[in-house]
Amino acid sequence: MALSTIGGNGRTTARVDAEIYRQGRDLKGRGFQYLLLSALFLASLFLITLLIQVLTDGWPVLSERFVDFFTGTLRSRSSDDALGIGQGLAGTFWIAIFVIALSFPIGIAAAVYLEEYASENFITSVIDVAIRNLAGVPSVVYGLLGLALFVATRDGNSTLFAGGVTLAILVLPIVVITAAEAIRAVPSSLREGAYGVGATQWDVIRTQILPYAAPGILTGTLLSLARAIGEAAPLILVGAITDRLAPRGDGLLSLDQIFDRFTAMPIVIVGWVQESGRDQGFGPAAGAAIVVLLVFVILMNSIAVTLRNRFEKKRG
């Protein structure tokens, strides 16, 4: 009825209204809109159902023994007071360190080289395509690579080092691609301006390109970190421990554990889900572990989005 003020004549208004709002006008357009809406609805429905189910599953564990659960270990029985995700969190923490220490610098350096130094020839385009394909390779394949490179060569010893490096390699192509895209998005006026006042290439990269591309690079790296800590398949192949990891007595920061057997959050979850067939109490424990992992991943993703938005606003 927004048009009712146009004319004083009620009959004219009604006719105009009918012309605009009448049934059947732009039926296809509206149908398409509803189709899109229902797709969105369906997608969020799945996600919400999953979240609710995991939360209700895990809630008893999280509400009753929140702190114990974070410091506990893998146990044979779900009723054990010492059952918890402490060892899984420690492993995942170290995997994150490996990814930050290896894939971030190497990936960003590779992206800078590809975008700023490499000349556009056949070889670079082959490398470019290869990196894109590597980003799409299933994660189990990286698990096999890790098994052959870091486990089989060390007398079959599955170590945190093997798991961490495997996951670092897994996300490396993603880091390269996102960083390269962020660098490509730097306006050429910035570069040309800097060159114009006599800056060297290194100066341009250091003072113009990297700072400008930083938010994009950061978003990409955080997203790839979130991917790395959620991967289970490569770690299963590399040989993460599923049933028992004896207490080591040394703290989280002890470097000894890098060349020791390990477990990680996704492995703990997989193990408990399997155990729940024998001992049902592992179901809620797995649910609680999933909630913890989800919170970490969502937290990381939202930090990435928030940072990007803040930087973009500043830059704009």
Add this chain to the structure above:
Amino acid sequence: MTRGIRRLLQLLALMMTLSLVAAACGSDSDDTATDDSGLTGDVFISGSSTVAPISTRVAELFEDVEPGVRVDVEGPGTGDGFKKFCSGETDISDASRQIKDAEAEDCAANGIEFTEILVGIDGIAVMSNSNSPIECLTFENLFNLIGPNGEGASTWAAADSSLPDAPLDIFGPGAESGTYDSFIEIVLEDLAEEAGVEATTRTDYNPSAEDNLILQGIQSSDTSLGWVGFAFAESADVKLIEVDGGDGCIAPNADTIASNEYPISRNLYIYVNDGKAAENPALQAYVDFYVADGLDIAVGEVGYVPLADDSKAEVRAAWGS
């Protein structure tokens, strides 16, 4: 711009420090425990995921006696376990079946001698509602009812003409469960091969990952049929059906399962690397503890059927502890 980056780096550093502190606080337990005999060492166990909980439970109990010994357990499967065991990567291999000839040859080729130790039994109970008229089922009956040929049959008679004409509601574990695999392996596999069909279950039963839901299903229908691990069915209000594996109807109970009379059960073993046991006192002590307190306490605690007393005595004598 640079100030923004610096602040960002500070934020990241702060987050990392916080998570370090939080995690470090959580992992400083267990190093104050007193060590009685001062025995230290490392034991690594791989193999069957079915047996892994027993070895894990034994390790947990052993930790109170010998806190200096680290026992790690993983469960990739019996076959994978033997591969690692026979290449000398593990000290003990958990197994839900006996070692195959090919695997034993592998071990021999690498100069690995081993001792087989029977540790417990995994029994599967076939059950129905406590009002059910069914008393005993043969393997053939079970194959007709639950095997792929039973697809679509909604009454007992439709699946197997020797059985009463009553509604058939089947509840069992899903394909992800070890109990599902064992049931197929022990009951269905041979008959499926004879009938020339795939060794699997019919698809139109009610699978559930939770034993409680299977029991609820069994209780909800007077002429239901289902199967779960024996330890779980034993304590529930359902009727345990006798099973005829060729030697007459046998009711499942701890005795018939321990004596292998009840046909749907399988033995659970550990295989110990003799050479490593001789040179690693920690491994020797762990296996000693396994055949002593382990067989008595741990096996039952994690839901399997403990050995009968005379089998335990045999196992202990064979290990020589």
